[in-house]
Amino acid sequence: MYIAAKNRYQNMVYNRVGNSGLKVSALALGLWHNFGSVDSFENQKAIVRRAFDNGITYFDLTNNYGPVPGSAEENFGKILKTEMKPYRDELVIASKAGYEMWDGPYGNWASKKSIIASADQSLQRLGLDYVDIFYSHRPDLETPIEETARALNQLVTQGKALYIGISNYNGAQTKAIAKVFDDLGTPFIISQPRYNMFNRGIESDLLPVIKQEKKAVVSFSSLAQGLLTDKYLNGIPADSRAKKSTSPFLSDDQVEQTLATVKKLNEVAKSRNQTLAEMAIAWNLREPEVVSTLIGASRPEQIDDNVKALANLDFSESELAEIDKILSEQNTIKW
Numbered sequence: 001m002y003i004a005a006k007n008r009y010q011n012m013v014y015n016r017v018g019n020s021g022l023k024v025s026a027l028a029l030g031l032w033h034n035f036g037s038v039d040s041f042e043n044q045k046a047i048v049r050r051a052f053d054n055g056i057t058y059f060d061l062t063n064n065y066g067p068v069p070g071s072a073e074e075n076f077g078k079i080l081k082t083e084m085k086p087y088r089d090e091l092v093i094a095s096k097a098g099y100e101m102w103d104g105p106y107g108n109w110a111s112k113k114s115i116i117a118s119a120d121q122s123l124q125r126l127g128l129d130y131v132d133i134f135y136s137h138r139p140d141l142e143t144p145i146e147e148t149a150r151a152l153n154q155l156v157t158q159g160k161a162l163y164i165g166i167s168n169y170n171g172a173q174t175k176a177i178a179k180v181f182d183d184l185g186t187p188f189i190i191s192q193p194r195y196n197m198f199n200r201g202i203e204s205d206l207l208p209v210i211k212q213e214k215k216a217v218v219s220f221s222s223l224a225q226g227l228l229t230d231k232y233l234n235g236i237p238a239d240s241r242a243k244k245s246t247s248p249f250l251s252d253d254q255v256e257q258t259l260a261t262v263k264k265l266n267e268v269a270k271s272r273n274q275t276l277a278e279m280a281i282a283w284n285l286r287e288p289e290v291v292s293t294l295i296g297a298s299r300p301e302q303i304d305d306n307v308k309a310l311a312n313l314d315f316s317e318s319e320l321a322e323i324d325k326i327l328s329e330q331n332t333i334k335w
């Protein structure tokens with residue numbers, strides 16, 4: 001039987017999500033990779049345990065995480081049932097709808113038809129009565145935002161979600177849907193965009209809106225899927241995401257295109273007595289609107305490394321300038 005570490009709340013930082021009552025751990029665990037039916041269930045349990053033992057309370061899922069789609073929610077549901085049940089009220093569990101999940105016109109995007117059905121399916125797979133945060137996973141330009149907002153609001157009024165988030169919405173789209181949520185009284189609190197040293201678009205577009213609206217960001221892919229770690233410095237390991245046959249999202253090309261930049265960034269990290277992964281996470285969290293950053297992990301030890309980022313979250317002006325200079329010198333990266 002799993003018993004959580006007694007000191008789990010000792011070193012983690014918990015940040016308030018905008019002007020809501022909710023706090024989330026500064027690092028959150030994402031289950032996009034390594035939690036499918038193709039992956040070792042024992043390893044999944046070990047990763048979840050290690051995350052919680054380190055004070056990570058926020059676990060991020062989506063209807064179609066796998067492969068096979070849905071299996072990450074099923075596996076996390078099994079872990080919840082067998083290991084984490086006593087800790088349910090210590091966890092923030094999130095799911096999303098918006099990318100393709102089932103055949104036909106309703107298993108995708110953000111119509112009311114799709115969101116309501118998808119949320120019910122997710123709750124069933126997770127074995128939960130409610131999730132803590134439910135996200136619209138991407139904007140749907142064919143569905144009126146009022147319909148998407150009302151569908152998400154309905155999940156709250158039905159008790160199936162406590163809070164609402166949006167993901168991959170740009171600044172203007174965020175402003176527009178926030179207005180509808182305000183009118184409906186929906187507890188819309190958080191936005192989930194991609195943000196890392198290679199993808200800084202939100203700094204000028206989304207973050208000013210988030211600040212103005214008094215919301216918050218949980219960023220994803222802060223390690224650029226592993227590129228912003230020391231993993232690829234000496235070649236591409238066989239057990240890395242870039243080589244994983246069930247993951248088409250990171251290629252050898254991306255590793256090669258970023259390598260020279262990564263080597264320079266690694267030197268900056270060393271001068272801060274951090275690994276590159278730790279520095280990349282700290283760099284994400286330097287933005288006041290970023291209250292949490294989602295990390296993925298293929299093994300429990302990566303969690304131990306990544307939470308060490310919290311030991312040095314401060315950057316001097318010259319460190320930030322050095323990082324900006326390195327990034328400005330890089331070739332265009334295909335992402």
Ligand SMILES: NC(=O)c1ccc[n+]([C@@H]2O[C@H](COP(=O)([O-])OP(=O)(O)OC[C@H]3O[C@@H](n4cnc5c(N)ncnc54)[C@H](OP(=O)(O)O)[C@@H]3O)[C@@H](O)[C@H]2O)c1
Nearest residue numbers: 030031032220221223224225226229240241295296298302
């Ligand atoms: N809303 C969205 O549209 C969206 C999109 C993408 C992701 N997300 C969320 O964000 C989460 C994280 O995304 P991500 O997996 O791309 O995140 P990431 O943290 O950028 O990359 C995670 C990968 O980096 C490697 N890694 C992690 N820590 C390491 C360390 N200390 N040293 C060396 N390598 C390390 C591992 O890959 P190896 O397998 O190579 O070890 C790990 O699986 C997802 O699970 C999901 O919840 C959301």
